[in-house]
Amino acid sequence: MVNTLKDICRDLASQLSARGVSFAILSPGTRNAPLIMALERHSEIRTKVVVDERSAAFMALGYAAISNEPVAIVCTSGTALLNYAPAVAEAYYRKIPLIVISADRPMEWIDQDDSQTIRQFEALGNFVKASYNLPDSSEKNIKWYANRQINDALTMALSGRKAPVHINIQLNEPLSETSDFSEEKFRTVELIQPATSISTAYARQLGCRLASPRKVMIIAGFIAPSPQLNKALRRLAALPNFIVFTETISNLHGKEFVSRIDTTLSGISSEERDNLAPDVVITLGGALVSRFVKTYLRKVKPKEHWHVGLSHTTVDCFQCLTTRIEIEPEIFFPQLASAMQPHKSPSKYADQWRIARDKAISTHQAYISHAPWCDLKAFSIFMPKIPKGANLQLSNGTSIRYAQLIGDCGFHRCDCNRGVSGIDGSTSTAIGAALAYTSGMTVLITGDMSAQYDLGAFAADGIPDNFKIIVMCNGGGGIFRFISTTSELPELERNFAAAQSVRLPLESLANGFGFNYYNAASEEELRTVFPEFIENNDKPSILAIDTPPYVDAEVLKNYFKRSKKFKNKSYE
Secondary structure: OEEEOOHHHHHHHHHHHHOOOOEEEEOOOOOOHHHHHHHHOOOOOEEEEOOOHHHHHHHHHHHHHHHOOOEEEEEOOHHHHHHHHHHHHHHHHOOOOEEEEEEEOOHHHOOOOOOOOOOOOOOOHHHOOOEEEEEOOOOHHHHHHHHHHHHHHHHHHHOOOOOOEEEEEEOOOOOOOEEEOOOOOOOOOOOOOOOOOOOHHHHHHHHHHHOOOOOEEEEEOOOOOOHHHHHHHHHHHOOOOEEEEOOHHHOOOOOOOEOOHHHHHHOOOHHHHHHOOOOEEEEEOOOOOOHHHHHHHHHHOOOEEEEEOOOOOOOOOOOOOOEEEOOOHHHHHHHHHHHHOOOOOOOOHHHHHHHHHHHHHHHHHHHHHHOOOOHHHHHHHHHHHOOOOOEEEEOOOHHHHHHHHHOOOOOOEEEEOOOOOOOOOHHHHHHHHHHHOOOOOEEEEEEHHHHHHOHHHHHOOOOOOOEEEEEEEOOOOHHHHHOHHHHOOOOHHHHHHOOOOOOOOHHHHHHHHOOEEEEEOOHHHHHHHHHHHHHOOOOOEEEEEEOOHHHHHHHHHHHOOHHHOOOOHHHO
16 A cells, blocks of 8 residues: 555554554644544544644544544644644543544754744643654654654553544654555553452442441533443432432433432522531532532541542542542442342431422422523423434533522433533534444534633534524523623723624524524424424434523523522412
8 A cells, every 4th residue: 555654644544543543633734644644544543634733633523522532642742733622621531532643743853943833842731641742753763762652642541531542653754755664563462450449348338337327429520321330329328327419421321310400409509408417428421510519528528538440630629538449430430239138227308308309300490481581491391302313412601500500400421521620612512423423313402602702613514403592592691691700890891701703693504504504582482393393304404592680580580599589388
């Protein structure tokens, strides 16, 4: 096969394929031409070209999250690499193994005022597990060194706590020379990792420590769906002294769980919250969205806090961490559930929390029924109507927070870029997720400001026809009208929320990029238009939902005070 003359590029493509990388997103350039050739001409690697490197990296993030496979991203030299940073940071905190590959000038030309000779090596050092700087040479020992480093980079990304790595390759000119190569075999260093678990005896010991009358609260942050984990947590939630709190992006489902954390905590009195304080908190997954539960646990200070999962550092968000259990949750919790079965002493703890949950949901429903047209009303209408087999993608800001208030709708999967909680790249991430999820539709719920950050994503080719975007058009930056830090500032509208300046021409964008377009500006219009929006799969679709920004903010503020106005008769 005719391929690039650069040994290091062919070696890299071979190693990527051997380690399970079957998809690479390429951004055009000159210096990375040999890398593009090597990947395009590898029979086991599928490629996609995305011009904007920031969008390319977020698409790779979304694809990797849904496929549960590593994805390679390849860019040319210069500032191209720096555009990867937001998505790479997100991938680092979500434990997603992106393989970041950048072409570079030879080392001797860096900082020499020649074109694109910036310092690329370790430019992403704070957001990758390791950085590698590889020379381009046909000399035997240098080729051996490069192969060794490539093996190390891929092992680093895919073992232990998974995360991105950065491979920077200094490519000499000429860049486009090719030759005919017979089938080549590059060395792949096999990695065998021992199975990790806890002994039955130690699991039983932990079970004794958690037995009634101890009050145990399990809280799940963002995590990929796992039937095994879900089953184990439901077994634990069946115990009278265990309560399980989940978030929309925990991807856990069960009637025993408290899936509306902020709704529940804001719907009960401070005295009730104090009486329901846990003795032990066990956390799993990534960072929590709920500000209420973080504030609550920092106040009541549980005697113990265990965190389960592979961590990059000591994470002590509640300021009471006592135990790190460095095992994957889907391994640990089934063992714990089995160890807990003999411990069924009486306790009212779980029932008390479920009564509090149901009481709070009752006032939630009463509040929604009396609310005027606003974001919260719109979410309460359309979220239950999204097909259960859909993958839901949520942007940051108010979109994820409103979804949390609606609770578990039983979707196939739900994700949000909560690793670093940025609003950039939400559309690109969702498109990448849609490319990976071929068994159903992907629905992105985003805000107009978040959508504005990522307009380049609409230009991507090959967006699936069943990809849906719901854009909440509330004047941009609705969360700034809600949070106390900014809501009372005189600079609010000009510098934060930007109600007058943000008016996306979504209909024109839809027409220009080949999307169906729908619009709703009232409850009646939303109920009328939503079925066609969700069922029409002849091409991707955008639904713009217009709501009054000041009403949105007021409704959301008052939501957390609703228990003072609405009394649940069945609990009085």
